[in-house]
Amino acid sequence: MDNFIDILKKDTSLLAHVIVILVITLLVYVVFNKLVSKGIKKHMISEDFDATNSRFLQQMVSVLILLIGLSFIIFMIPNLKHIATTILAGAGVIVAVIGFASQQVLSNIISGIMIVITKPYRLKDRISVRAIEGVVEDITLRHTVIKNYENKRIIIPNSVMSSEVIVNANFAEDICCEWVEMNVSYTADIKKAKAIMKDEIIKHPLFIDHRISLNKKNTDDIAPIRxxxxxxxxxxxxxxxxAANPGDAFLMGCDLLESIKEQFDKEGIEIPYPYSNVVWKNNRE
Structure with missing residues (x-):
């Protein structure tokens, strides 16, 4: 290390070249990331744009830019060049040692590449994994970032994500089914209760008719209640x-529980709750 510093002090032109390469590398790195990030945000709203591939490619190119800059600096300095040549000569042993020491890191990188290729989930997908629910915010070389509904970020290694069962609400299509359940008493008019529920469902602005044309012709129920x-x-x-997507389905479900309950109250449909009768006996001897 001392020899390396002495060489730079003696050869000012070499020092200048190293500084120039370092500045150019960092400048290209920063400008590239800013431009790509800006482009991704601009096209994120487009359904045809694949932000997952773009973000992952951005990270790989960023690492490549830094490696190229570092390589130029190494091969410009004689001492470092000699060290680099020696390292390359024993690359087989070094690769084996590094590979053994960084199995988890390599596993995460390979898993990240497979996730981007196979696409079990993408950026902005709503997923659930290991009782964690949220939106995929980023997929890096090493981990996946999930933003939960409390606006907290959960960082999960890609190797874990690739081996877990993932529930993806946006896979293939966004349209989502929401169950709305209500309890009524044994004395309630079930047909009337069903009619109230159906009326509230159909008039909700987020509700969509999911029936295909054939089912409509066969007079299938627009909102079946059982x-x-x-x-x-x-x-x-x-x-x-x-609903059109999981977010709308959640909002619609909350609204319907409230509106149906209000209509049940107006129409005299009882929503029961459990209660207990306590019998107290006073035994006299």
């Missing part, structure tokens, strides 16, 4: 509703 259980204190009704 009795799914007869419990200890209530009868459970379930409605199948559809």
């Amino acid at each position: 009795v799914i259980s007869v419990g200890e204190f209530a009868i459970t009704l379930r409605a199948w509703t559809w």
Whole structure:
């Protein structure tokens, strides 16, 4: 290291070249990342644009830019060039040692490449993995960043993501089914309760008709509602509703629970709750 510093002090032109290459490398790195990030954000709204590939390619090219700059600096300095040549001569042993020491890192990189190629999830997809739910914010060479619904970032290694069961709400298509369940009492008019639920569902602005043309001709129900259980204190009704995406489905489900409850109250449909009768006996001797 001391010899390397002495060489730079004696050869000012070499020092100038090293500084120029370093500045150019960093400048190209920064400008490239800013331009690509700006372009990705600009085209993110387009459905045909694949932001996942673009972001991953950006990271790989960024690393390549730094490696090229470093290589120029190494081969410009005689001492470093000699060291680099010696390292390359024993590259087989070094690669084996490095590979053994960094198995997890290499596993994450390879898993990241496979994720980008096979696309089990993409940027902006809503996924669930290991009881973690959120939106994929970034896929780097080493890890996947998920932003949960509390606006927190969860960093998960790519090797973990590639070996886990992932629930992807946006895979293939965004359209989403939302179950809306309500409990009614045994004395309630079930047909009337179903009619109220269907009316509230159909008039909701986020509800979409998911039936295909053939099903419409066969007069299939636009919003089917079924009795799914007869419990200890209530009868459970379930409605199948559809929205354009998981976000709309969640909002629609929340709105419908509120509006259906209000209509049940107006129409005298009881929503029961469990209660217990306590019998107290006073035994006299």
